[in-house]
Amino acid sequence: MPITIDIADEGPPKRQIIELAFSELAMAGYEFGRTPEEIADALSRLNAMMAEWKGMLGVDLGYDQPHYGVGNPDGLSGIPHETLNTVASFLAMRIAPMMGTELSPQVKANLAMSFALLKSHYAAVPTMPRDSYTPIGGGHRTGVYSGPYFHEKAEILNPPAEDA
Numbered sequence: 001m002p003i004t005i006d007i008a009d010e011g012p013p014k015r016q017i018i019e020l021a022f023s024e025l026a027m028a029g030y031e032f033g034r035t036p037e038e039i040a041d042a043l044s045r046l047n048a049m050m051a052e053w054k055g056m057l058g059v060d061l062g063y064d065q066p067h068y069g070v071g072n073p074d075g076l077s078g079i080p081h082e083t084l085n086t087v088a089s090f091l092a093m094r095i096a097p098m099m100g101t102e103l104s105p106q107v108k109a110n111l112a113m114s115f116a117l118l119k120s121h122y123a124a125v126p127t128m129p130r131d132s133y134t135p136i137g138g139g140h141r142t143g144v145y146s147g148p149y150f151h152e153k154a155e156i157l158n159p160p161a162e163d164a
Contacts (some may be wrong), residue, residue: 005094012076012077014077017079021042021089022083023101024088024107049090058124059118059119061078061080062079063079066079088109093111
């Protein structure tokens with residue numbers, strides 16, 4: 001009988017996102033020590049940013065949002081690994097005023113491009129059925145539907161999510 005090892009990957013740790021954000025600001029952890037207050041403030045900004053992306057922009061990366069407080073910085077984030085650089089760079093933009101610095105123009109240009117790619121890949125696109133009086137078209141055979149109009153329902157276009 002073969003042995004199967006299942007490794008649950010829940011994304012990079014939140015501390016890794018925070019450290020990448022500080023290094024984006026040229027404040028690497030080995031050079032500048034982090035106080036617990038800086039880590040907690042960066043984590044609360046990360047939580048707020050991810051809630052904003054999900055609620056206002058419709059970009060759900062699966063971030064593990066804490067139920068109360070700021071959460072544990074050593075906990076797993078839940079975001080995909082390919083989004084790590086974009087999330088860390090945007091967090092750097094959010095914490096830059098707190099550290100008295102700002103991002104370079106090159107980093108800002110990369111941010112715009114990477115966020116456009118992230119939104120195009122992870123944003124939920126809502127669908128809606130056609131109006132019941134939308135004609136099917138002249139080349140459509142009759143008899144397949146009950147008439148020359150579309151008959152779509154929202155449940156067909158947006159099936160309910162299945163719980164695994």
